[in-house]
Amino acid sequence: MTEYGRGPGSEPWHPEDPLYGEQGWGGQQSAHGQNQYGGQQPYPQDPYAQQQPQDPYAQQPPQDPYAQQHYQQQPAYGVPQDPYAHPQPQPQQPQYNNGGWDAGQQPASTPYEAQQADPYGGPQVGYGETHDYYGTPEAYPPPQPPGRREAVAEQAPTQNPDWDPEVQPEETHPFFTGADDRDDNDNDDEHDDDSRESRRGGRGGNERRGGKGKKKSRNGLACLVVSLVLAGGLGGVVYVGYTYWQKQFGAAPDYSGTGSGSVEVEIPKGALGNKIGNILKEKGVVKSVDAFVAAQTENPKGNSIQAGVYLLHEKMSAAEAVKMMVDPNSQNLLVIPEGYRNVTIYEMVDKKLDLKKGTTKGIATSEASDLGLPDWAINDKDIKDPLEGFLYPAAYPVTKETKPETILKKMVSRANEEYDKLDLEGTAKKYKLDGPWQVLTVASLVQAEGLTHDDFRKMAEVVYNRLEPDNTVTNRKLEFDSAFNYLTNQSKIKISTSEIRSNPDPYNTYYHAGLPPGPISNPGEEALRATLNPTGDGWMFFISLDGKKTDFTKTAAEHERLNKKFREQHGLD
Template identity: 25%
Template sequence: MNPRWTLLLHLCSWPITSGGALKRNLVLALLTLLLLLPFCKEKESEEPTQEVFFEVKAGESTSRIALRLDSLDIISHHRLFVISAKLKGLDRSLQQGVYRLHTNMSEDSVLLMLSRGAIATVAVTIPEGLRLRDIASRLTKAGVVNQDTFLALCRDKKLLLEFNIPFGSFEGLLFPDTYSFPLGILSEDVLRVGILPEDVLRAGILPEDVLRAGILPEDVLRVMVRRFFEVAEPMLREVSLDTLLILASIVEREAYLEEERPVIASVFLNRLKEGLPLESCATIEYALPRHKERLTYADLRIPSPYNTYINTGLPPGPICSPGKASLEAVANPKKTKYLYFVSKGDGSHYFSETAAEHEQMKRKLNKERSRNGA
């Protein structure tokens, strides 16, 4: 044991009689002086570091926490940890949650982490343009939710009513962003040992039977939906929720170049004003049971409310989660008279005001593709 800890324990064991005021003051002074020194655990520099997930439970005492930290070799002596916490006024400030610690941390660092609530989190990035099922899959792979449970919540009528959502699900409303969710521990082995298998640590993935998000799946959903409304709130002053979200989701799937988003949005808005079908291939892809690399003319005739080739107006709901750029494109579209666009094959598009121009451009592109063997 570190000589400093030996001295401290020896001082703590001194008997102090009623007449030993001088001895009492000396003991307290020495205790204070020693504990104000760097509060650290001395280890050999070559000692390997072991990452440990440690859970502070609700209502757990500092002494109980210290005993468990000591048993995992995170701290050197639980009694000194408790004394330090009391002297620093932190003994009632250790916060509930799961912490990512390691076995060569100083006791002072551990105490500060637990008192500040620097809990371990799992980060999940949701890119633009994903559908509900794809978002649920990503959250599940990260150990945040159970996929089936989460998808059921995305269609829960009470939750939809909570946010006044006019659609049958939260499709499109789980905003694309990077989220950090607190961890919780499920596995009794991890609770007992505190150490994850090496392959799990390397992969950075949290299996459902080991770790989970320390947050309810419905609260995960709420976090993502609230993020959408934070971003969309200024735009909803100009455009209704259904128009903004549905069209932005279509723009998200149709546009490749950032500068074309406001132009593509203008095409769909112009077609709505003219009473023309939107004729978006992205909505056909959403309606199909399986993804197809290339749509056929037969696909354009499938009976679905999402088929914007045979139905006028907006489809029943969004087809993906659009990003901020697509939402802004619908709220502030470019002023054009375009009613048509066709892909050049490189991510960009030709835009036309009339059907004749559009057909002419399609013939030109088809000839070019034939010459190139496409």
């Protein structure tokens, strides 16, 4: 549709149009009663005063031969002839009849039927068929009303036979080209005027706009400033986005290398990845908690980090920190082996804390009742050390600031935890013992006499069998060398019969029947569980000929034969 609401062709000028009758459509107004194309008007009156215009696209008799000639003169009004237009069949248009469009109806016959063809159309293809020179993309637009011709003439582009519709026009705006529309110098005036005239579609006149002496660099500088502003804004956006991405998805801050110096870090019991990472960060070991958690996750042994005190380095990578923490050698621990006596443990604490020898033993003796012993612990006058059996074998973290009483409390507390897991009361009743205290004493003997883990259950059975009231072979005497060595604070294998049978100390099981007054060592978990679940094979005797392997026997004859062999090997009487 055109801007007048019509189809793609031009319509006869409507009398109701406010521009109807304006001069200039044909160069002059036709005389009253005279056809403007040279033909004699059959009626003297004005043909537009009474008659309705006809549709120029309906099937009509042949065209007025002067119509084509008239259109060919149109370049005088700014609408040049299109030399490239090709005849096109024109589609059927709605009929303009009785003051409106009535599709599908032919208007009544008028005196103008012989001239109803498009006055601007070309040669007829056939009767009633015309070429539409305005319906193709290559054609020029239809003629405009008289009041709009001047504007059309100014806006019509100069015909260029080299113009290619497929090629994008070159940008000429000064903002993009960097050229100033002002003249640079006098030598360019004529060229600039011609260029402006060409760009304006042929408007004449050398309109020199002045401003001579102004440099073209003004627009270039403006472009540079705008570019810098845009680049700065874009750079800010990129920086903010990168910072956000790094914070949300980037690698966590981390040190590199193995660090330097020495840092003592204590990890409490039950601490997991985040808590461990926080402790290490506060101590200056790692740079961020996230880096440590990531390194712990990547390390196959990362979940094996235990409570304890670790000797690490300052400003070390999270991966190196995890690597050191899973290595037991990096921990600052006091390791208590299974079966150690208290006297040996006291010496170990003094050495670890750089204390005077005997300091820890003195505190254990004076503060035994304040170190957390259970209610069933016995403090009899015959007991050499009430803490014996309660310094549980394990690894305990210590620092330079750790006090002896602190580490002793940790050991007793750990022993209580482990013993609470065991049915000491039930075992005491089952084997006719006087409560958990004696069960712990049996476990200490099993731990001291057994050479291997396979020995523990057999050794526990030997103890229970010898404690039986009907034991007439040893008369309920245990006769354990380990108990005699405990009372003498020594570790001998070669003990003379006269020496061992003549010492009346309550801990001498060769001299006294039954169990010693209390534990003689600190048993470990396996010895404790073996005490609760001994074998039932009837073992009564045991001996080790080489100190590496224990031989168990059921009868006194078998035991005596092995005992004789042992004396001969060691030169004992």
